[in-house]
Every structure is written in C-alpha cells, then in structure tokens.
Amino acid sequence: MPIVEVKGVDKVYHQGDTAVHALDNIHLSMDAGSFAAIAGPSGSGKTTLLNMIGGLDLPDHGDVIVDGRHFSEMNQSQLAQLRLNRIGFVFQAYNLIPVLSAVENVEYVMLLQGVEKAERRDRAMAMLDEVGLTEKYDNRPAELSGGQQQRVAVARAIVSNPAIVLADEPTANLDSKTGEGLLRIMAEMNERRNVTFIFSTHDKMVMDYAHRLVLLRDGMIDDDRSK
Amino acid sequence: MEFQIAWRNIWRNPRRTVIIMIAVIIGVWTMIALTSLMRGMVADMLDRGIATLTGDIKIYPAGFHDDPSISFQINDADFVLSKIANAFPEDTQYASRVRVNAIASNARHSAGLTLVGIDPGQEKGVSFIGNGVLDGRMISRDDKNAIVVGQALLEKFETRIGRKLILMSQDRQNEITSKAYKIVGVFRSKLASTEKQFVFVSKSSAQNMLGMENGVSEISIVLADHEKTGRVAESISTALNGSDLEIYTWKDLLPMLKSYMEVFDGFIVLWFLVIFVAMAFGIVNTMLMAVYERMREFGLLKALGMKPALILRSVLIESGIILAIGAFAGNLLAIGLVMIIAATGIDLSALASGLEYAGVSSIIYPELVLKDVFLANGVVMVLGLAVSIYPAVKASRITPVEAMAHT
Structure with missing residues (x-):
C-alpha cells in the first residue's frame, strides 16, 4: 500500500497579474520505505510538491494522501497534528531552534507530542548517538557546523518514528564530503527503520543515492524511474 | 521547558x-x-x-452653620458631650470653642478675622493651635486679656508681642462690643492665610466679652481614623436626636x-x-x-x-x-x-x-x-x-x- 499518493494536483501562484503554474496535474505514488528524490531545475516545482506532500501547502485541485489520510478532508489543525506525528522535515537551512541545544532540538517534537521528560531525553540522546553527535548534545546550533546541524535535523525528523521524512535540498549548503556523510546516515535510517525519505534536490549526489528519481519540469513530471 | x-x-x-x-x-x-x-x-x-479648626465631626447649634452669628450657641457643651461619649471610638479627641467674626485693629491697621475662644488643654491633637506657639507663650485657660495671633497677622499689623490688639464684634444682645487684648504669643501655620484668619483667646474671656455665659459656638471632634467619620457621625446624630443641634462632617464643611x-x-x-x-x-x-x-x-x-x-x-x-x-x-x-x-x-x-x-x-x-x-x-x-x-x-x-x- 502506498504511503504517499498525489492525485491530479494543480497549484497556481499569482505574482501580480501573472499566474505561475507551479504544479500541473501531478500524479505520484510512493511505497513505504522509499528513498526517492524529486529533482529538476530551479522553478520546476519540486519544493512546491514537497510542501504539498508535507501538508505545508494545499493544492488548488487534486488531493494528497499520506499514511491513508486525505488532505482534502483535513483542516489546518488536523494537518498540524499529522505533521507532528507522521511527517519529519529536514530543510535546507534554518532547521534548528537557535536557543535550544542539539539534544533539546531533538526533544522538541516529542515535547509537542506530550512525551515524558525522561523518555524524551533518552530517545533524543539515542538518536544523537545514531547520527554520531553524542559529544555535541549540549551545543547550540551556532556552535555546530552546517553538517552537524543537518544531522541534528535528521535526528529530530526521525526521533518520533514518522511515516515519511521530507528533505528539501538537505545538502545544498554542505560541501560534498559532508553532504555524502549526511546522505549515508539517512540511507542507513531508511534501511534500518524502513522510514520513507523523499528529497527535493538538484544535487547529483542525492540523485545517485536515491532508489527512485522523479524529474519535474515546468510543474509536470518529466520522468519517473526506479533504480 | x-x-x-x-x-x-x-x-x-x-x-x-x-x-x-x-x-x-x-x-x-x-x-x-x-x-x-x-x-x-x-x-x-x-x-x-481637619486641623484648621474643622475636625472630623462638628456639632453646631441649629442655624449657626448657615448664619455664624453669636446669637446661636450650645448652652451646655459638657452635657452634650456626656450624651455622645458612647459614640466615640478609642483615641477620640474633642474641643468646644467660641467662634465669632470680629475686627482686629491697632493704631495702624485693622482687619476682619475670626476670633476663637479656646480651652488650650483641649486643643492638643484637635487643631493646629494645640501644637503651641512659635514665640511668647500660649494663652492659659483663665487668661482674661491675653491673645495669640499668627505670624503673618503680626507682620501685617507691624506689631509684636506685648503690644495691644483691639477686637470688636457683636455680642449676644446684638450690641457692638470690643475688648483690648495683649499679644502674648505668636503661632505659625503652614499657610499664611491661616495665620491671618484666626486669633485665639481663652474661652472664658471670649464668653465674657460676648455675653455668652457658658455657651460655646461649636464642638469639634477628631477621630484617630478619618474613615470612621460617617459611622461615628451617625451615632452622634442618633444620640442627639431631638436636640436643637446640627452635626456636620468634614465632608460637609470642606466640600471642595x-x-x-x-x-x-x-x-x-x-x-x-x-x-x-x-x-x-x-x-x-x-x-x-x-x-x-x-x-x-x-x-x-x-x-x-x-x-x-x-x-x-x-x-x-x-x-x-x-x-x-x-x-x-x-x-x-x-x-x-x-x-x-x-x-x-x-x-x-x-x-x-x-x-x-x-x-x-x-x-x-x-x-x-x-x-x-x-x-x-x-x-x-x-x-x-x-x-x-x-x-x-x-x-x-x-x-x-x-x-x-x-x-
């Protein structure tokens, strides 16, 4: 059964009098455990599609179904609840809350979920251990490198056992070595925990790592191939 | 968190x-x-x-408030006080006074003012004059022709302690009466207007000058707690019900x-x-x-x-x-x-x-x-x-x- 289904999604943005067709009748389905990349040139609609799948934005037409939940039937509060419990996010930048330490950032989602303090700390520390940041648990984001910050973001995305993790250009601000290290960690998570990862990217390394590549052009799927 | x-x-x-x-x-x-x-x-x-001879509560003879004439008087202040004593909370103080409009004059000046006949022993804690005088001495209860005046009046009249001051007013028989007093003391007040407005003689001297026998013009009552004024005034009013006396609180007397x-x-x-x-x-x-x-x-x-x-x-x-x-x-x-x-x-x-x-x-x-x-x-x-x-x-x-x- 697919964990993500995108059915006939259209999205038009208006910039003054100009209508920009960001997504045009997108149909897409991803199974649980996928490790997929949505690629394409700038302005092709990959971030918009990722936002749709994450419930951060809603389509003008069509529907998105994640973990069996139809977004068209949900209000903002229900979407927020779904994001909290079933979707993890890794953004390109500004991923972490600057006033919280690494472990507190990882704990934060569990705090919103109402997990007990002791359990939060145990799970967050275990997750930091998995991404190799045990030593840095008490450091604030400003004291971490870009790669370390992204690893904390991955730990936070995974810690609440989501159905999918959406990563919007996660390696864009990293050098290739650090980017590869991050991808390896996410690939391990995908394998070990069977968490679905969907990336938006134009980084060739991410495309190489992905088991499936969806190419977008002008808001439409240009190619969709599995490796 | x-x-x-x-x-x-x-x-x-x-x-x-x-x-x-x-x-x-x-x-x-x-x-x-x-x-x-x-x-x-x-x-x-x-x-x-309250200290400027008002008090928290004042008892006047009927009619005196509207027409402060010496023809209105409380004949027996002690009897009135004995009737209302039960209404007084702890630490209540009171004084009975003679009060009349008068004209003061000396060789050079004259001015309208208020002549107040007091029992100095009663005034302590009731009015500012109870605090004593700045210069000279305070009048005593039995002084017959001693007067205490304010510093501002002394300066205005260009006089000094030991000099005479003539007071003229209307007595109980509506006749003009006058008496020469000797300035024995000078009081200070924080307000110059108060120093010019009031002069003090002994109650007996004022009664004698004005032909009032033992009568007084007012009984002034000061409470330890101003907040109790209304309640005490009501009790006094009840105790004096049927008499020809009027009860006022400072709120009536100082409306502004x-x-x-x-x-x-x-x-x-x-x-x-x-x-x-x-x-x-x-x-x-x-x-x-x-x-x-x-x-x-x-x-x-x-x-x-x-x-x-x-x-x-x-x-x-x-x-x-x-x-x-x-x-x-x-x-x-x-x-x-x-x-x-x-x-x-x-x-x-x-x-x-x-x-x-x-x-x-x-x-x-x-x-x-x-x-x-x-x-x-x-x-x-x-x-x-x-x-x-x-x-x-x-x-x-x-x-x-x-x-x-x-x-």
Whole structure:
C-alpha cells in the first residue's frame, strides 16, 4: 500500500497579474520505505510538491494522501497534528531552534507530542548517538557546523518514528564530503527503520543515492524511474 | 521547558529586552511613586483641613452653620458631650470653642478675622493651635486679656508681642462690643492665610466679652481614623436626636476637598492609562520586531506541527516575563523611593506659594496605598499582555510556506 499518493494536483501562484503554474496535474505514488528524490531545475516545482506532500501547502485541485489520510478532508489543525506525528522535515537551512541545544532540538517534537521528560531525553540522546553527535548534545546550533546541524535535523525528523521524512535540498549548503556523510546516515535510517525519505534536490549526489528519481519540469513530471 | 525557551528567547537580543524592561520599570515606578506623592498631598490637605479648626465631626447649634452669628450657641457643651461619649471610638479627641467674626485693629491697621475662644488643654491633637506657639507663650485657660495671633497677622499689623490688639464684634444682645487684648504669643501655620484668619483667646474671656455665659459656638471632634467619620457621625446624630443641634462632617464643611478626593481615584486610573499608552507603543514595537526577526523560526515550528495557539502562548509568555521583571523592578524602585522620602518628606518649598493656594504643605510625605500598587501592576500586566496579543497573533498566523519565503 502506498504511503504517499498525489492525485491530479494543480497549484497556481499569482505574482501580480501573472499566474505561475507551479504544479500541473501531478500524479505520484510512493511505497513505504522509499528513498526517492524529486529533482529538476530551479522553478520546476519540486519544493512546491514537497510542501504539498508535507501538508505545508494545499493544492488548488487534486488531493494528497499520506499514511491513508486525505488532505482534502483535513483542516489546518488536523494537518498540524499529522505533521507532528507522521511527517519529519529536514530543510535546507534554518532547521534548528537557535536557543535550544542539539539534544533539546531533538526533544522538541516529542515535547509537542506530550512525551515524558525522561523518555524524551533518552530517545533524543539515542538518536544523537545514531547520527554520531553524542559529544555535541549540549551545543547550540551556532556552535555546530552546517553538517552537524543537518544531522541534528535528521535526528529530530526521525526521533518520533514518522511515516515519511521530507528533505528539501538537505545538502545544498554542505560541501560534498559532508553532504555524502549526511546522505549515508539517512540511507542507513531508511534501511534500518524502513522510514520513507523523499528529497527535493538538484544535487547529483542525492540523485545517485536515491532508489527512485522523479524529474519535474515546468510543474509536470518529466520522468519517473526506479533504480 | 516553555518558560526555559521563552527565557532564552528574551535574551537573544539583550539590548532590546533591557530597553523594553526599562520602559516598564519607569512606567511602574512613575505610576506608584507619583501616585504615592499625590496621595500624600491629598492626605496632607485632609489633615490640614481637619486641623484648621474643622475636625472630623462638628456639632453646631441649629442655624449657626448657615448664619455664624453669636446669637446661636450650645448652652451646655459638657452635657452634650456626656450624651455622645458612647459614640466615640478609642483615641477620640474633642474641643468646644467660641467662634465669632470680629475686627482686629491697632493704631495702624485693622482687619476682619475670626476670633476663637479656646480651652488650650483641649486643643492638643484637635487643631493646629494645640501644637503651641512659635514665640511668647500660649494663652492659659483663665487668661482674661491675653491673645495669640499668627505670624503673618503680626507682620501685617507691624506689631509684636506685648503690644495691644483691639477686637470688636457683636455680642449676644446684638450690641457692638470690643475688648483690648495683649499679644502674648505668636503661632505659625503652614499657610499664611491661616495665620491671618484666626486669633485665639481663652474661652472664658471670649464668653465674657460676648455675653455668652457658658455657651460655646461649636464642638469639634477628631477621630484617630478619618474613615470612621460617617459611622461615628451617625451615632452622634442618633444620640442627639431631638436636640436643637446640627452635626456636620468634614465632608460637609470642606466640600471642595471632598469632591477632589472623590475624583482622585478616577484620576489615578486615567493617569495610569496615559502612562501605559506611552509604554504600550514600546511594547508592541519591540515585540513586533522580535516576532518579525523570528518568522522563519515560527514557520519551522508550524512545519513541525506546532499549533498556532501554542505559538501565540509562547510569544505571550515572553512578553509576560519581560513585563513581570519590569514590574517587579519598578515596584522595588518605587516602594524603596517612597520609603526613603516618607522618612523625611519631600521639600517642595520652591513651589510653596502655589501649594499654599491649594492648601498643601511645602513638605509632602508620600503615602503608599496597596490598592494603587495592585492597580499599577494590574494595568501593566493585563494591558501589557493585551497589547502583546497583536504581535503574538502575527506570529501564530504565519504559514510555513510564507515563513520560509521570509527574509
């Protein structure tokens, strides 16, 4: 059964009098455990599609179904609840809350979920251990490198056992070595925990790592191939 | 953890936080300290009004209040006092007096004033003349022709202690009567007008001059607690029911002061609101800046699944902490200052003539009223949080997509 289904999604943005067709009748389905990349040139609609799948934005037409939940039937509060419990996010930048330490950032989602303090700390520390940041648990984001910050973001995305993790250009601000290290960690998570990862990217390394590549052009799927 | 995060967020920009805290501190400090000073002035006006031969409660013979003529008198003050003694709370003091309009003159000057016949022993704690004289001696109970005058009158009449002063008035038979007195003492009052208005002789001397036998014009009663005035006046009224006496409280005798005190509480609320409005601009501005700077962060929190109400709450908690710290420091400063000034008073003698016109001493002792402290803190906290709702709503309404596009 697919964990993500995108059915006939259209999205038009208006910039003054100009209508920009960001997504045009997108149909897409991803199974649980996928490790997929949505690629394409700038302005092709990959971030918009990722936002749709994450419930951060809603389509003008069509529907998105994640973990069996139809977004068209949900209000903002229900979407927020779904994001909290079933979707993890890794953004390109500004991923972490600057006033919280690494472990507190990882704990934060569990705090919103109402997990007990002791359990939060145990799970967050275990997750930091998995991404190799045990030593840095008490450091604030400003004291971490870009790669370390992204690893904390991955730990936070995974810690609440989501159905999918959406990563919007996660390696864009990293050098290739650090980017590869991050991808390896996410690939391990995908394998070990069977968490679905969907990336938006134009980084060739991410495309190489992905088991499936969806190419977008002008808001439409240009190619969709599995490796 | 919410408070911990709020605390850390507050100190992300320490300078901005300190500036807004200073605004709150100054606001609260101003509210409490200046209100205490104004309360002190009002209390002083009341004490002074009561001490200037008014008292908390006054008993007049019927008709005297409207026509202060010597033809109206209380024939037996001791009998009246024995009837009302049970109505007096602890530490109540009283004095019976003869009081009549008179003309004073010497070789060079003459002036209209009020001749007051007193029993000096009764006046202590009842009126300002009970405090004694500045120069010379106080009149005694049996002095026949001794008079105490005010310093300002002495200067106006270009006379001195030991000189004569002729007093002329109307006696009980409506005949003009006059008597020569010898100035034996000079009293000082905080108001020059009081020094010019009253002269004091012994009660027996006044009674003799005016042909009143043992009659008096008034009985003045001073309570330890002004707040009890109404209740005691009612009891006295009940005790004297059926007599030809009239009972007045200071509120009847000093109507302007009564009105001033009545509008004073409303004035304080207005004053607090005006200060708050000035403060509110700072609070809203600063909180808006703080919120706009963190729009991407709020977007991230929403993307993670944080609900708008929680974002709203987190901004309000930050605002609440700043307000609470500011208010606390403002309270400490204000209360500290009031306590320091309360010991010595604040000398406003540079404004003495203006203050005198308003019936206020040149040295003011601030009076801290708990109600004002609560009101000041309530205004700052409640309205401070209310105006913080606007930036908080801005933060809570941003969508993750808008926030990510925010630069």
